[in-house]
Amino acid sequence: MRRVLRTFKKYNEYITHTLAYPTLTNGPIEGINNSIKTLKGVAFGYRNFVHFRDRILLMSRLYQPETKRASNSQKAS
Template sequence: KGVVEYLLSFDTNFQHSYEVVNELRYSLKHNNSKDFITTLNEIELNEVCFKLKIVLKTLKKYQLYIDNTLKYPNITNGPIEGINNKIKLIKRISFGYRNYDNLRNRILLISRLYASPIKKEIKQPKVA
């Protein structure tokens, strides 16, 4: 901690950048979207390092998406990534279908995305 304070004492621009980054990290760590957005909007770009200016502009550009991510932390794209991985595996194993419909049907069947509208009756043997 003493070394960090010593290094920050050399440049006020660097010190302000360090404080801004830690405030944003704290807000993200605790899923506090209001604090994150207010901190992001209050930052003066003239007082931070050049590389941090680029990052802050990007964060401001995607501010709405970051806010949604912080509000709904349990929603992920994991299931979609799993389906994409399964499709890639089918394509790799099959090494190319001649007919696109066959590939599509196999993906639907394996992923259980296809539900038949008509359930076939199971024929029971007649007991005499």
């Protein structure tokens, strides 16, 4: 019983944060990690690490290229 109480005292701050913020999870990060591991298994090694990194960023939507949009003043001209 003492061991259980020591554990609760040790992790009290983390337990209170978990109860205070129940909607925050590490699920999205775990999903990205799983996607990267799957890509590593399927890719069998890229020749260039930069290409592999870029593929990970594009696949996980962590990088979105900027698109050029015409502003309203340019459309009127």
